[in-house]
Amino acid sequence: MRILFLFDALAARLPAHPAVLTVSALAREALLALTAEETDTGGRAPEAVDRLHAVVVDELTAAPEQPLRLPEPADDRLRALTAILYADPANQQTLAVLGARVGATERTLSRLFGQELRMSFHQWRTQLRVHHALTRLAAGKSVTDTALASGWSNPTSFIEAFAALVGETPGRYRNR
Template sequence: MLRSRQNDSDPDFASAPVVGRVETWSSREASFHNHRRHQLIYAIKGVIHVSTQASRWVLPPTRALWICANTDHKLSVARAAEIRVLYIDPKAICAPTSSSCVVVEVTPLVRELISSCAGLSWDYQSGSKEARLCEVLLDQIATLDRSPVDLPVPTDPRGLRIVEILKRDPSSREPLASLAARVGASSRTVERIFVRETHLAFGAWRQRLRLLAALELLAYGEAVTNVALDVGYESASSFVAAFRETFGTTPGRFFN
């Protein structure tokens, strides 16, 4: 069940350049939709899954997602989450243009700014202290580190079927040849599909899937050793090495 502040208003038509909502989600999934405004989505507690037609993201409380205006997307959570959503008028600021969605690191300062801006009334005036607070947040977002917590997905039906198989069990060690046979393709064909449509070799894509599954478990406080085994690594050390290679830091520092 979703509970939302200012639930009866449409943020796309608010007068203020940046408006927000404070939401509580239980386990659920929303359908695909889009907004006229850019969005910044952040879970102050819990983990959010965001999907577009081209990619999927797992967002623990150390990361937020910028979604450019008019981008079709959907959200889901597996467990209860406290979410802050900001809606930003594209005319008000210079938005990121490298992608329809950009993941940004959430520093302690940015976390507090997001929480404060999400709770503002929707009718504050230009030049007010509320407007200046939002400007500080947007300035901070422009300088934040980007993080590879996305999972690009292929559009080819055979590739998509393999994605669904492995999403159900990220720890699976089923060889590529066996997976390919299950979807009526050869190993070489599947490799080509993933390289062409996700820009990742299949092995690298599979590792990214495992690490994103691990992110969610770690965000809920699971021990590193248990998480490593749950997502298919033979040891905690091999998991930490793969995590550091992808995210540039250890699991412990990622969440601090």
């Protein structure tokens, strides 16, 4: 993960909400150059740094937004439930069982997922598991190990869910 601070004029061109964007090779290299640990600017002239910032923003504004945004709840019961699942994405407990753990009924939690997060519990948990899988795959873990560690009962269902959200198979993602 890299953090890049931008002037307001450049930042205003980016989405106003948290977003997952596919980063081009050019944007990736510019981000790496701007966030290198050696120095703040890597010895570049301020004008060159400004141009690199502009390149990053140009690339990001053209990048497709991925449907991987994982909204965070405000309700304390939902926050407690999502904390359980963040700690163990492979958790197979039903919404009713998780509800009993956090002091809410399945019906209440289903309603809150729809109202606050604009998705069902199943959709949210699937996206959480795909987020977890992205990290494991980027670390070089196998598709099968990632599927099981992320909560899928078999690699086939994992591959289908992953490809539907990310747009490519987990194997391709890992190799890239």
